[in-house]
Amino acid sequence: xxxxxxxxxxxxxxxxxxxxxxxxxxxxxxxxxxxxxxxxxxxxxxxxxxxxxxxxxxxxxxxxxxxxxxxxxxxxxxxxxxxxxxxxxxxxxxxxxxxxxxxxxxxxxxxxxxxxxxxxxxxxxxxxxxxxxxxxxxxxxxxxxxxxxxxxxxxxxxxxxxxxxxxxxxxxxxxxxxxxxxxxxxxxxxxxxxxxxxxxxxxxxxxxxxxxxxxxxxxxxxxxxxxxxxxxxxxxxxxxxxxxxxxxxxxxxxxxxxxxxxxxxxxxxxxxxxxxxxxxxxxxxxxxxxxxxxxxxxxxxxxxxxxxxxxxxxx
Amino acid sequence: xxxxxxxxxxxxxxxxxxxxxxxxxxxxxxxxxxxxxxxxxxxxxxxxxxxxxxxxxxxxxxxxxxxxxxxxxxxxxxxxxxxxxxxxxxxxxxxxxxxxxxxxxxxxxxxxxxxxxxxxxxxxxxxxxxxxxxxxxxxxxxxxxxxxxxxxxxxxxxxxxxxxxxxxxxxxxxxxxxxxxxxxxxxxxxxxxxxxxxxxxxxxxxxxxxxxxxxxxxxxxxxxxxxxxxxxxxxxxxxxxxxxxxxxxxxxxxxxxxxxxxxxxxxxxxxxxxxxxxxxxxxxxxxxxxxxxxxxxxxxxxxxxxxxxxxxxxxxxxxxxxxxxxxxxxxxxxxxxxxxxxxxxxxxxxxxx
Numbered sequence: 269x270x271x272x273x274x275x276x277x278x279x280x281x282x283x284x285x286x287x288x289x290x291x292x293x294x295x296x297x298x299x300x301x302x303x304x305x306x307x308x309x310x311x312x313x314x315x316x317x318x319x320x321x322x323x324x325x326x327x328x329x330x331x332x333x334x335x336x337x338x339x340x341x342x343x344x345x346x347x348x349x350x351x352x353x354x355x356x357x358x359x360x361x362x363x364x365x366x367x368x369x370x371x372x373x374x375x376x377x378x379x380x381x382x383x384x385x386x387x388x389x390x391x392x393x394x395x396x397x398x399x400x401x402x403x404x405x406x407x408x409x410x411x412x413x414x415x416x417x418x419x420x421x422x423x424x425x426x427x428x429x430x431x432x433x434x435x436x437x438x439x440x441x442x443x444x445x446x447x448x449x450x451x452x453x454x455x456x457x458x459x460x461x462x463x464x465x466x467x468x469x470x471x472x473x474x475x476x477x478x479x480x481x482x483x484x485x486x487x488x489x490x491x492x493x494x495x496x497x498x499x500x501x502x503x504x505x506x507x508x509x510x511x512x513x514x515x516x517x518x519x520x521x522x523x524x525x526x527x528x529x530x531x532x533x534x535x536x537x538x539x540x541x542x543x544x545x546x547x548x549x550x551x552x553x554x555x556x557x558x559x560x561x562x563x564x565x566x567x568x569x570x571x572x573x574x575x576x577x578x579x580x581x582x583x
Numbered sequence: 584x585x586x587x588x589x590x591x592x593x594x595x596x597x598x599x600x601x602x603x604x605x606x607x608x609x610x611x612x613x614x615x616x617x618x619x620x621x622x623x624x625x626x627x628x629x630x631x632x633x634x635x636x637x638x639x640x641x642x643x644x645x646x647x648x649x650x651x652x653x654x655x656x657x658x659x660x661x662x663x664x665x666x667x668x669x670x671x672x673x674x675x676x677x678x679x680x681x682x683x684x685x686x687x688x689x690x691x692x693x694x695x696x697x698x699x700x701x702x703x704x705x706x707x708x709x710x711x712x713x714x715x716x717x718x719x720x721x722x723x724x725x726x727x728x729x730x731x732x733x734x735x736x737x738x739x740x741x742x743x744x745x746x747x748x749x750x751x752x753x754x755x756x757x758x759x760x761x762x763x764x765x766x767x768x769x770x771x772x773x774x775x776x777x778x779x780x781x782x783x784x785x786x787x788x789x790x791x792x793x794x795x796x797x798x799x800x801x802x803x804x805x806x807x808x809x810x811x812x813x814x815x816x817x818x819x820x821x822x823x824x825x826x827x828x829x830x831x832x833x834x835x836x837x838x839x840x841x842x843x844x845x846x847x848x849x850x851x852x853x854x855x856x857x858x859x860x861x862x863x864x865x866x867x868x869x870x871x872x873x874x875x876x877x878x879x880x881x882x883x884x885x886x887x888x889x890x891x892x893x894x895x896x897x898x899x900x901x902x903x904x905x906x907x908x909x910x911x912x913x914x915x916x917x918x919x920x921x922x923x924x925x926x927x928x929x930x931x932x933x934x935x936x
Contacts, residue, residue, distance in 0.1 A: 318906055356907035358649050363907045397908040402644060402919045405912060440836075440916050470713065470837040489728070541904055582906035 317583075319367070322352040324578035326530075328552050331572030333383075340569055341381050347374040354393050356582075362398030365409060369393055371502075373526065382514035383557050383566060384417040387504045387526055391415070406434040407447075415453070415504045425505040427453050433461070441467040445477045453503040455525040455560040492536040501527040518562045529554040530574055546578040618853075619879035619890045626807040627892055628659045634890065638663040638883040642925040644918040647894065650800040654870070654903040656910075657801060657896045658917045662925060664889045665933060668856040668878035671889045672848050674932040675858065675876070676827065683927050687834035689715070694828035698767040702830075703760040706841070709832055711750035718839030718866070722755045727784035730867055735762050736783045759841050759866070763830055766864050767843055770828070774816025775863045781870065790863045793871040793898040794818040804894055808875050811857045815847045817873065824849060835868030836901070842866070854880040869899035895921055 326348040334340035354367030373387040391413020400406055409431050416425035433447020443465045450458050463477030473484040475496070482496030503525045511519030532550015539545055552574050557566040624630040628645045637643060647657025664671055680688040689710050694702050709715050721729055725736055739758050751759075769777040775794055780787035795818040798805040805812075815822040826845040833840055842865040848858035858876040865871070877892040895917065905913055 320907060358910075363911055365907070397911055399646075399911060399915055402915055402922055405908065405915060407908065435912070437912065437915055437919060440920075467837075470717065582909075 318357060319353065319355040320580070320582040321354075322350055322578060322580040324348075324350040324546075324576065324580070326574055326576040328530075328574040329572045331552060331555060331568075332570035333555060333557065333566040334569040335564065335566050339566075341377060341383060341566065342570075344378070344381075345376040345572075346574075348372070349374075350578075352393075352580075356397075362396055365393055365395035365397065367393040369411065369413075380514065382516055382519065382564065384504070384506050384510065384524065386418050387416075387502075387524070388418055389413060389415045389502060389504070400434070403437045404434055405437070406432075408432050415502065417504060417506050417510070427451065427503065427505075429454075429502075451503055453505070453523050453525075454501065455503075455558055459501075490538040493533070494536070495533040496531070498530040498532075499527075500529075501525065516562070516564060519559055519564060522559045522562045525556075525558045525560055527554070527556045527558070528552060530576075532574065532576075534576070540581075542581040542583045543579060544581050546576070546580065548576040548578075550574060619881055622879070623661065623877070623890065623892055626803040627661070627894070629661050629892070632661065634663065634881060634883065637661065637890075638888065642922050642929075644922055646914050646918070647896070648801055650797075652796055652800065652898075653905075654898050654900060655797055655800060655896065656899070656902050656914060656917060657797070657894065658914060658921055660893045660895070660918075660921055660925060662891050662893075662929070663881070663883060664891055664929060665886065666889060667887050668854060668880055668889045669850070671878055671891060671932075672856050672858060675928070676846070676848075678928055678931060680831075680924075682931070686924060686927070687714075688831055689834065689839075690830075690832040692830055694767055694830060696771065696825065696828070698764060698771070698828060700760050700764045702767070703763050706760055706763075706832065707751065707753070707756045709751045709756070709839075712839075714834040714837055714839035715750045715832070716839075717837070718841075719751055719755050721838070721867070722758060723752075725783070728867055729783055730781040730788070730865060730870070731762060731783045732779035733782055735765075735779065738762075762866075763841060763843060763864075767828060767830070770816055770821075770826075770843065770845060770863060772821055774820045774822060775818055775861070775871075776816075776820045778863060788870050790871050791818050794861065794863070794873055797871070797873055797896040797898060801894075801896070804875065807877065808857060808859065811847065811849060811859055814849070815859055815861075816845065817847075817859055817861045817863070822847075835865075838867055840866050840868045848876075868901075869897055872897045893921070893925070 328346035328348070330343040330345055332340060332342045348371070350369070350371045352367070352369045354365050356363050356365055369389070369391050371389045375383065375385055377383055377385055391411045393409060393411055395407060395409025397405060397407045410428055411430065412426070412428040414425045415427045429449070429451035431447060431449045433445065436444040438444060445463045445465065446461075448458060448460045461478040463481065464474065465477060466474045468474055471486045473486070475482045475484055479499045480496060482494045484492050484494040486492045503523055505521060505523050506519060508521050511517040511522065530550055530552050532548050534546060534548030537545045550573070551571055553568070553571045555568045559565065620632055620634060623632060628647065629643070632643075642660050642662040644658060644660040647659050650657065666674075679691060680686045681691045689712070690705050692702070692705055722739070725739055729736075738761060766778060769779075775791040778790045780789045782788070798812070798818065812818065813822070814824040816826060824847045826847055829844050829846070831842050831844065833842065842862050844860060844862045846858065846860045848856060850856050856876070856878040858878070860874040862869070862872040873896045875894045879890045881888050881890050897917070902910070902913060
């Protein structure tokens with residue numbers, strides 16, 4: 269007799285693919301119309317029963333950057349803090365993603381350095397995961413918000429980067445990912461990306477998808493070890509007096525693209541079905557502060573070790 | 584002249600009769616098609632189906648209704664197959680999934696109505712591969728992932744003995760043969776209600792509760808199949824319908840799994856058929872799985888055909904930890920697997936009629 273095919277897990281896809289874009293306004297209108305469709309409080313309550321969260325802190329030890337042979341910044345450390353909360357209600361077209369995110373880089377820079385002490389993003393997350401066919405999943409996600417150097421002035425530092433991409437499910441063990449990240453303020457506004465997720469053996473998964481490519485080894489159902497990288501790039505606007513204060517007036521209200529690469533190894537420990545603890549240590553081989561429109565660029569001159577701890581999960 | 588008129592009248596009458604008959608047949612055929620499509624729309628996710636288009640295409644799959652229990656997942660599919668519903672049921676009954684490696688079924692064996700240990704002898708010659716070796720390792724250390732009862736777990740320490748003819752040591756094969764025989768016998772006499780729970784580690788999971796839970800969350804489908812299911816041992820005690828029993832050794836997420844299944848079918852009005860196929864025991868990977876079929880006779884391009892609706896439902900512990908896009912991805916994988924399975928089935932059986 270014919271038989272039921274069994275579902276195989278597709279872990280770790282959630283943060284791994286990028287997808288086509290929505291403008292912010294249409295996303296908000298779309299979300300509002302879906303909410304209206306639900307039409308009752310019970311439906312509304314169900315919306316908050318599924319979601320995902322991240323609370324993460326990374327400390328990067330003393331590193332160096334330089335602009336040229338005469339101008340450099342030595343031995344400064346970095347804190348990178350992230351809070352992320354997104355509800356993921358199931359609707360007819362797929363899985364809606366609505367939430368908020370905060371990320372703050374704090375640098376221990378010497379006084380007078382022409383680089384900002386803080387870079388901060390406070391943004392909404394508005395997106396949709398949907399299925400194009402049996403084999404293709406797509407994600408569109410906009411992150412409209414304020415990208416600047418702190419809470420002092422939130423008025424005119426609005427930006428709306430977005431990601432769009434698709435996953436082709438070749439088989440339960442192999443998925444191909446294609447996507448694009450768009451940020452009109454960034455030095456390179458459109459960054460395409462491609463990758464694969466390949467379960468090579470029962471305990472081994474190659475998750476070679478940006479921004480966090482990894483090779484994973486599942487020790488048991490609760491513990492996974494991994495080695496990989498983390499590529500970060502975002503644009504921020506510094507305040508109106510930043511250039512005056514640092515002796516380069518053209519940097520007033522300038523756009524800065526900040527990039528860094530981390531390479532390391534870590535573990536994911538599933539403490540409970542909704543809580544996972546991740547610890548990671550490694551080395552940061554690349555970092556760049558680029559006021560690309562003002563032609564002021566500080567690039568890596570000395571890497572630094574880092575450690576990261578994160579609590580995250582989905583419910 | 585009179586003769587000619589008479590002859591002509593007779594011809595006219597004969598022609599009219601033929602036309603009337605054709606019209607009647609056409610009307611019946613159209614009406615049967617309309618009935619099938621409207622009945623399909625009444626309980627399934629497919630509320631608009633163009634039969635002519637469906638007949639030319641591959642299987643159509645869709646997500647089932649969302650279910651509140653996170654470990655439940657459902658996918659629905661429909662397709663048109665050549666031949667009558669009775670022929671389709673017979674083909675389903677005869678189909679051997681082990682012929683297709685991609686379906687990852689290593690062993691499939693039908694069981695008699697009174698299963699004995701001899702019915703599971705093939706297990707001693709299980710193929711030597713990674714999934715089977717993982718099943719052996721999990722059994723030897725009585726892994727908490729094994730889905731057995733506490734009483735069954737205790738029996739493993741009693742079953743010593745060495746030697747092996749296939750990949751499975753004699754003690755491991757004997758243990759599973761013992762578990763499968765007892766559970767198959769229990770199903771024959773008490774349906775899924777008589778199945779021991781999976782309580783070897785952690786909370787007790789009962790096959791009957793899982794099957795009833797799956798159906799409870801899909802009320803329209805439950806109502807559509809209530810007559811058939813009420814006569815089976817699925818989610819209840821032994822029913823009045825005689826099941827066709829089988830067991831399999833298969834690969835679930837790279838882990839070898841032994842499973843027990845029961846299939847039922849019965850004819851309905853106007854040549855329709857319903858069938859149910861339950862995997863009521865699995866040593867790991869999933870708790871239970873249920874496939875329901877509704878088959879209607881239709882005519883496509885003057886050929887007898889069958890409109891098939893298939894509903895696949897599964898309860899699996901790993902699904903409980905999937906959220907958002909991961910769940911969407913799992914559903915996609917399940918839909919893809921079902922499409923593949925149906926395509927292979929159609930390919931295998933298209934030449935048999």
